[in-house]
Amino acid sequence: METPILRAGRRALAACPPATRALRSKRRYATAQDDIRAAPPIRFNNNDANQFSRPRAEFIHDDDDAASPRRSRGGHNHHHEIDYFRLLRHARIVPASPSYFTATPKYTDDLxxxxxxxxxxxxxxxxxxGTxxxxxxxSLLQYKTELAEPIRAxxxxxxxxxxxxxxxxxxALMPAEVTAALAKxxxxV
Structure with a gap:
């Protein structure tokens, strides 16, 4: 059974016009959280030319041997050196731009x-x-061709x-960086 108050409320909602355009919030521009910066380069062991040609089994070490100093193939003690094997196991490549994981990274960077x-x-x-x-x-087609990305209209x-x-x-007041960005x-013609 429907109460008269609920019925009156439903009728009032149905009779209300939709919100005007001025009342609706609209996000116009994409915002970056921080400036886009490239990831720092990964520095691997420059002394070891064969670091990537070794089988995977040579990179994995037992954790219970971690307390004992590591020995290289020549038998020399390398206790004072950085353990590059452990670093390589956790190294990952970080993309230069956060928009790398989007469907249109170049467009996203431009925007x-x-x-x-x-x-x-x-x-x-x-x-x-007007002045x-x-x-x-x-044009959209030129921009899509230049970037080679599927951009919607x-x-x-x-x-x-x-x-x-x-x-x-x-x-007269336009900064040079804005002029360069617009020229792109x-x-x-």
């Missing part, structure tokens, strides 16, 4: 870089609407929206 530029320079004076210099941006439109906003910065996406 994050351009969004970071916009965040950095969004307080610069802009031109009035920004006309720019022929690369909606994703490319988000990138172009950020580029257009950067293009509205007053030309301009169509060769």
């Amino acid at each position: 994050l870089a351009v969004s970071a530029l916009l965040r950095r320079h969004e307080l610069l004076p802009v031109l009035p609407p 920004a210099p006309r720019v022929a941006w690369k 909606k994703a490319y439109a988000a990138l172009v929206q950020v580029l257009r906003r950067l293009n509205f910065i007053h030309p 996406f301009k169509r060769d």
